[in-house]
Amino acid sequence: MELTLRCPHVTKAYGLQQLQNRWKVSMDETMAFGDTQNDEAMLHHARLGYAMKNAEQEALDATELVTPLDNNDSGVMDMIDRVLRGEIE
Numbered sequence: 001m002e003l004t005l006r007c008p009h010v011t012k013a014y015g016l017q018q019l020q021n022r023w024k025v026s027m028d029e030t031m032a033f034g035d036t037q038n039d040e041a042m043l044h045h046a047r048l049g050y051a052m053k054n055a056e057q058e059a060l061d062a063t064e065l066v067t068p069l070d071n072n073d074s075g076v077m078d079m080i081d082r083v084l085r086g087e088i089e
Contacts, residue, residue: 011038011041011042012034012038012039012041012042013041013042013044013045015042016030016032016042016045016046017045020045027045027046027047028047029047030045030046030047030048031046031047031048031049031050031079031080031083032045032046032048032049032050033049033050033051033052033067033075033076033079034049034050034051034052034055034059034062035051035052035054035055035056035059035071036055036056036058036059037056037058037059039051039055039059039062040058040059040061040062041062043059043062043063044062044063048065048079048083048088049062049063049065050063050065050066050067050079051063051065051066051067052066052067052070052071052075052076053066053067053068053069053070053075054070054071054072067079
């Protein structure tokens with residue numbers, strides 16, 4: 001038996017906002033990464049909202065920021081490393 005919970009107001013964007021509020025982190029201090037249609041809104045709730053190189057078109061259309069590496073080649077870790085090294089502000 002499979003249990004499916006449906007909470008239409010609970011999205012990745014909502015979850016990110018809740019974490020920002022709880023940890024007192026602003027949008028300007030936030031990075032987000034997405035690769036599908038359901039990541040679109042979340043990418044708008046972070047100063048650095050990246051679509052993955054191999055993302056679906058809806059995620060790519062949601063932001064001008066695209067990782068140079070895909071999910072299979074540590075694209076998220078690469079971008080975090082670049083920020084920590086000061087290459088991206």
